[in-house]
Amino acid sequence: MSSARRNQTKRSLEPFSALSVGGAVVLMLAVLSGAVLALRPVERRDSTQFWTFTRMHAAIYEPAIERWNAERPGQKLEMTVFSIPALERRTMSSFLARTAMAELLEVDRTIAQRTFGGPLEDIGFVDLTDRLAAEGLLDAINPPSFSAWTSRGRIFGIPHDVHPVMLAYRADLVEAAGIDLSHVETWDDFFAAMRPLMTDADGDGEPDRYLLNFWETHVESIETLLLQAGGGFFDAQGRPIIASDANARALAKLASWIGGPTRVAGDAPDFTASGNALKLNGYVASCLMPDWMCDIFQKEIPQLSGKLKLMPLPAFERGGRRTSVWGGSMLGISRTAADVEQCWQAAKHLYLSPELARQLYEDGDIISPVRSNWSDPIYDSPDPYFCGQAKGRMYIELADDIPPRPSSPFTLLARARVQEALMATAQRARVEPAPSIAELEAEARSRLAAADRAVRAAMARNRFHAQVLETSP
Amino acid sequence: MRPRSTTLAAWSLLAPFLLLFIVFTAYPIVRSLVLSTQQTFGPGTTVFVGTSNYRAIFDDPLFYKALLNTSIFTAGSVFIQLPLSLGLAMLLNRPDIRGRAFFRVIFFAPSLVGLVFVAMIFSLLLEKRTGLVNQVLHSWTGFPLDFPWMQQYAMGALIVAALWMYVGFNMVYFLAALQNVSPELDEAAQIDGAGPWQRFLNVTLPAIAPVGGFVVLLSIIGSFQLFELPWIMFQGPGYDNRALTVVMYLFQAGFEVGDLGYASAVGWILALILIGAALVQRAASRSHA
Numbered sequence: 001m002s003s004a005r006r007n008q009t010k011r012s013l014e015p016f017s018a019l020s021v022g023g024a025v026v027l028m029l030a031v032l033s034g035a036v037l038a039l040r041p042v043e044r045r046d047s048t049q050f051w052t053f054t055r056m057h058a059a060i061y062e063p064a065i066e067r068w069n070a071e072r073p074g075q076k077l078e079m080t081v082f083s084i085p086a087l088e089r090r091t092m093s094s095f096l097a098r099t100a101m102a103e104l105l106e107v108d109r110t111i112a113q114r115t116f117g118g119p120l121e122d123i124g125f126v127d128l129t130d131r132l133a134a135e136g137l138l139d140a141i142n143p144p145s146f147s148a149w150t151s152r153g154r155i156f157g158i159p160h161d162v163h164p165v166m167l168a169y170r171a172d173l174v175e176a177a178g179i180d181l182s183h184v185e186t187w188d189d190f191f192a193a194m195r196p197l198m199t200d201a202d203g204d205g206e207p208d209r210y211l212l213n214f215w216e217t218h219v220e221s222i223e224t225l226l227l228q229a230g231g232g233f234f235d236a237q238g239r240p241i242i243a244s245d246a247n248a249r250a251l252a253k254l255a256s257w258i259g260g261p262t263r264v265a266g267d268a269p270d271f272t273a274s275g276n277a278l279k280l281n282g283y284v285a286s287c288l289m290p291d292w293m294c295d296i297f298q299k300e301i302p303q304l305s306g307k308l309k310l311m312p313l314p315a316f317e318r319g320g321r322r323t324s325v326w327g328g329s330m331l332g333i334s335r336t337a338a339d340v341e342q343c344w345q346a347a348k349h350l351y352l353s354p355e356l357a358r359q360l361y362e363d364g365d366i367i368s369p370v371r372s373n374w375s376d377p378i379y380d381s382p383d384p385y386f387c388g389q390a391k392g393r394m395y396i397e398l399a400d401d402i403p404p405r406p407s408s409p410f411t412l413l414a415r416a417r418v419q420e421a422l423m424a425t426a427q428r429a430r431v432e433p434a435p436s437i438a439e440l441e442a443e444a445r446s447r448l449a450a451a452d453r454a455v456r457a458a459m460a461r462n463r464f465h466a467q468v469l470e471t472s473p
Numbered sequence: 474m475r476p477r478s479t480t481l482a483a484w485s486l487l488a489p490f491l492l493l494f495i496v497f498t499a500y501p502i503v504r505s506l507v508l509s510t511q512q513t514f515g516p517g518t519t520v521f522v523g524t525s526n527y528r529a530i531f532d533d534p535l536f537y538k539a540l541l542n543t544s545i546f547t548a549g550s551v552f553i554q555l556p557l558s559l560g561l562a563m564l565l566n567r568p569d570i571r572g573r574a575f576f577r578v579i580f581f582a583p584s585l586v587g588l589v590f591v592a593m594i595f596s597l598l599l600e601k602r603t604g605l606v607n608q609v610l611h612s613w614t615g616f617p618l619d620f621p622w623m624q625q626y627a628m629g630a631l632i633v634a635a636l637w638m639y640v641g642f643n644m645v646y647f648l649a650a651l652q653n654v655s656p657e658l659d660e661a662a663q664i665d666g667a668g669p670w671q672r673f674l675n676v677t678l679p680a681i682a683p684v685g686g687f688v689v690l691l692s693i694i695g696s697f698q699l700f701e702l703p704w705i706m707f708q709g710p711g712y713d714n715r716a717l718t719v720v721m722y723l724f725q726a727g728f729e730v731g732d733l734g735y736a737s738a739v740g741w742i743l744a745l746i747l748i749g750a751a752l753v754q755r756a757a758s759r760s761h762a
Contacts (some may be wrong), residue, residue, distance in 0.1 A: 030489060092731070117731050118514040204615065209643070217624075217712060267601070267619075274603035412729050416710075423713050458730075461529065464514050 004415075013023045027171040047076035048346060048383045049102035053087045056295070057106065058158075060359045061350055068349055073074045077104075077346055084108060091115070094336075095124035102220075102339035104347060104386075106160065108329045109148050109405075110412070116151040117409035119464050125156040125332035126340055137352075145369040147404035151328040152238065157330030158351045161292070161360075164398040165224055168297070169286035171309035171387050173197055173209075181311060187253070187291050190314040191264045191288075191468035197225060197285050198264065210266030213279070215258055217267065218327055219415055221288055226250050226418070227403040228324035229316040233414035233455075234406045238468045240459070243452035245444070251422055252315060252437055253446035259429030290311070290326040294365040298385050305385045310394055323398035325405060367395050374399075409465070414455045422449035476545035483642070509737035519734065526738035529650050536642055538714050539722040542628055546718070549632035549637075551689055558640050559685075560618060562647035563677075575649065580641030590639070592705035596632040627715035629704055643688055650684035651677070683758065690754045700724065719743050 020293070042098045050065075052058050058081045067079050080102070082090065090110045094101035095115060105125070115124050132155055133137050138146070145159035147378065167190075174181060177196050184190045194211045200207050214221055226232055229250035235241050259266040268278035268287070278284065282303055289297075289310060312322035331351050333343040350356065357368030358378050368374070379392030425444045428435055435443070480527055513520045539588050561580055565573050583591070600621040610616035618633050623630050653679055662672045678685075703716040710717035710725070720741065727736025 089728075092728070094734075114729070114731050118518040122514075134536065206616075206617065274597070274600050277603055322749050409731065420713060460526070461512065462514055463520065464518075 417451035
């Protein structure tokens with residue numbers, strides 16, 4: 001280096017001489033750590049990543065993953081469990097930023113629907129429709145179970161479950177009161193038969209027990225019951241059907257259950273300690289029970305063992321549907337997956353095997369959506385928690401009849417608006433003098449029409465969903 | 474003229490801050506402004522929509538409900554919580570009080586607990602049927618066990634929960650300000666015949682006004698950013714959206730519906746409200762000075 005050049009460098013560094021020793025150390029550390037971070041090689045994974053959101057599911061998959069890894073040493077599968085919010089954030093961030101993520105994703109309905117907002121080619125999951133059709137899986141898997149994972153006629157996930165809903169009632173209380181539920185067909189029959197249980201033991205003028213666990217704050221139950229009644233939020237094409245007759249009739253009935261002189265339902269919220277205490281104390285004599293909830297009850301309220309029995313849901317009208325659907329998850333393949341074929345094989349290995357179906361029922365009381373698995377005798381085993389009933393077989397007998405739940409990115413909005421409609425109708429039911437069911441139905445109809453308009457307005461702003469509004473049913 | 478080497482060194486020293494500021498502050502601000510003029514359709518598609526997001530917000534009755542709820546909470550913070558904080562601070566500032574440090578810790582302690590914990594405690598306390606409040610009222614007065622406090626008085630429940638948490642926190646600011654009020658001035662006013670109320674109005678209040686203004690501004694900003702407390706207490710916007718706040722409305726639009734453009738527009742409206750509050754506070758403190 002020439003002396004002129006050296007002098008120039010020295011001059012350019014002169015201002016740094018004002019730095020104290022500490023300052024110089026901090027500066028040096030900053031430069032060094034920055035350089036290390038910048039130069040550190042990015043770790044490359046040679047395994048297929050699989051994200052799921054419950055420990056119960058993960059425990060079931062572990063042996064299957066071990067088997068897969070032993071049989072295919074070059075196609076290692078690695079599973080990570082996240083909480084639902086964490087999985088939701090990571091999935092959506094990755095889809096938004098188009099960055100790499102897990103190749104296989106097990107997600108619930110809320111996450112899946114949120115990814116369906118844009119054009120089909122932008123959905124972050126691989127379209128599995130043709131693969132499912134080519135391998136005969138569209139018939140092998142219970143058909144209504146695909147509806148939640150379908151957008152504009154294309155399927156983006158393998159269903160994990162069926163989740164039929166039954167009614168669990170307090171057999172100990174019912175039998176002690178000499179009530180016979182064998183002839184119950186409709187909700188009206190059920191409440192009439194159970195009425196003797198709605199007593200006011202402490203004499204405060206209010207019943208100490210209600211006949212059903214249902215309230216206007218139970219958003220999932222509202223949707224479940226509307227679907228059972230033949231209503232719901234969207235039709236198969238994604239058009240809102242919120243203002244349908246079936247919804248209006250059902251909503252009026254639900255409002256009459258929670259408000260006014262015909263009130264039969266009480267609020268014992270699910271998944272809370274206080275709600276569990278109320279269920280245990282017999283504050284509510286029955287509750288909606290999807291298959292997965294059986295496992296939750298057994299773990300959270302073991303004291304109810306031998307006190308509950310299951311029956312098909314009473315219908316809204318004679319000859320009506322005796323079940324509904326609640327919850328669900330799917331396994332999808334991320335579009336960023338390098339080897340979609342390998343992921344497809346892994347997905348089938350995880351979701352479709354008879355061993356896994358058996359495990360799913362043993363550990364989580366969940367019915368497999370694969371129809372050929374339904375002949376497994378495990379579903380006939382009596383469950384002491386439910387007074388020895390073979391609940392697996394009872395759920396399977398209802399599985400064919402679960403209502404489809406067409407998927408839409410506007411489901412959360414629709415759900416919130418319908419809940420508001422129920423709140424308003426229930427308020428009307430609580431006003432004196434008590435309105436007739438016809439008056440409640442008129443109120444429900446008007447509230448649902450407003451809800452329908454709000455959802456349509458939101459859809460009209462989305463150019464990929466607005467066009468379905470112009471098509472006729 | 475500044476030597477070139479000095480300029481180079483200055484830029485070198487500024488570079489880390491500038492880089493972080495540009496990447497994490499300036500760019501997101503500009504990007505969110507651009508985003509507020511776009512609509513996001515699902516994860517990967519955005520379309521320019523001009524002021525449509527802003528118009529849609531102002532057409533949405535739910536936004537006004539969120540704004541009203543947030544304003545009620547803010548009013549509760551400013552007009553209930555802060556006077557109580559000041560009252561507690563004045564009590565603890567009395568020269569004859571013993572164990573001042575102990576009480577200061579006791580009153581300050583709830584703010585160390587954390588929002589999630591406070592939300593859980595209050596949701597359990599106010600639960601209908603099994604909640605402590607209804608149980609106690611029922612056993613004393615026959616009050617209905619099923620009275621739904623959190624449904625009927627969502628904002629009231631939030632104000633009470635926030636009061637318990639923050640009253641001691643704000644008290645510390647007021648206590649520090651009160652300890653700087655000149656005792657000579659107070660004594661002079663007392664000699665001149667001023668009563669306690671007059672001394673408070675004419676001596677104490679003007680002396681602590683700068684701190685008071687600052688605490689009011691912090692309180693308004695914090696209240697308008699209310700999110701975690703109702704989100705955990707009510708598991709969402711609550712019955713009939715009675716606990717819906719502006720930030721929750723933003724969160725729902727951006728992260729539940731997936732319309733980040735709409736959420737950005739809500740964010741800018743919120744920012745303008747807060748900037749307005751800051752300007753008003755500044756003008757008020759200048760006119761006072």
